Amino acid sequence: MSDPRPALADGPIYLDYNATTPVDPRVVEAMLPYLTTWFGNPSSGHHYGQAPGAALARARDQVAALLGGCDGRIVFTGSGSEADNLALRGAVLASGMDRPHVIVPRTEHPAVLETCRALQRLHGVDVTYLPVDGEGLVAPNTLAAALTPRTVLVSVMAANNETGSLQPVEELARVAHAHGALVHCDAAQAAGKIPVDVAALGVDLATVAGHKMYAPKGIGALYLRSGLTLEPLIYGGGQEHRLRSGTENVALAVALGTAAELAAGELVAGSQDRLRGLRDRLHTRLERALPGRVLLNGPPEPRLPNTLNISIIGTLGHDLLTAVPGIAASTGSACHSGSHQPSPVLRAMGLDTGRSLAALRLSLGRWTTESDVERAADLVTTTVHTHLDAAHTRA
Structure with missing residues (x-):
């Protein structure tokens, strides 16, 4: 498979393929x-x-x-x-x-x-x-x-x-x-x-x-x-x-x-099976590390094989991604003049404001690897425990 470097070589783990893809x-x-x-x-x-x-x-x-x-x-x-x-x-x-x-x-x-x-x-x-x-x-x-x-x-x-x-x-x-x-x-x-x-x-x-x-x-x-x-x-x-x-x-x-x-x-070669496996591995890793706090937004199936939209209870999506510069991903909120509002999509699905603002969209693609998934899960988990939870306890 072609190497997209230097596009992804020295940057954070790219989990925003639904926003845009590197040019092959x-x-x-x-x-x-x-x-x-x-x-x-x-x-x-x-x-x-x-x-x-x-x-x-x-x-x-x-x-x-x-x-x-x-x-x-x-x-x-x-x-x-x-x-x-x-x-x-x-x-x-x-x-x-x-x-x-x-x-x-x-x-x-x-x-x-x-x-x-x-x-x-x-x-x-x-x-x-x-x-x-x-x-x-x-x-x-x-x-x-x-x-x-x-x-x-x-x-x-x-x-x-x-x-x-x-x-x-x-x-x-x-x-x-x-x-x-x-x-x-x-x-x-x-x-x-x-x-x-x-x-x-x-x-x-x-x-x-x-x-x-x-x-x-x-x-x-x-x-x-x-x-x-x-x-x-x-x-x-x-x-x-x-x-x-x-x-x-x-x-x-x-x-x-x-x-x-x-x-x-x-x-034809089954690329969707590879991405589905990586997506589910990332989901499972986060669920095990943050028991009872990871909620899937949208159906388990039928769903794109590369897309994982989750809310981590007790967090705000934009705060979490800001605290994890090693990951490039999207949130479930839109920012207007510095104020974050719930995604209209999640709101139409009936999700409450807290869950919507906690949402993360992690989307995988052609050059996502197993090590990317493992590292991303570790970064999110560590940040939730050591930064966001700790800050909430101090408050």
């Missing part, structure tokens, strides 16, 4: 020629456009293969967030429905939730924000009860970025399609970590983000089922199936395509 050196190698030798416009008919044009087509095929070999269209975007915007805005504005209705769970990524709020504000769209259960999951009967004759789109993520919970997308898609609604799936956290087959899931649109699977930031993609019509997000020369005009960034498209091919190969 094989991805860098693949994209570099399109920043130098093969610089041409892929739409040009002459010599200099031929190699970039062929590379762009190959990258589309590689992304499609990661999504189950889909026969729809792959549209390259500037990010996963842009792909979400194109899917939601594009479907709603192309629907022709008077006062269209959209349904999304409350635990969706902000790229989906904020797009919905903009559609409400700017276009008079009705939006239903579905509740989730204590594990962050949407029940199909809850979706069925919210559907109306005006529902044009249901958007539901494949995997939650904070808890790793996997939504029953296939069941939800069947319910939505029975009522004539389209289904968009934000698969940014799932693609490359678990198999994602858009045909088997029955979704009409799906989002992929490059920097979640070892490609650079600044590249994403949207899958569209064949025959689907969207309103363009960017108008101009008609690139990207006339949905996102502007000369394509071939180097970044190649990077995403290469990352998708590498991820597909690792899934």
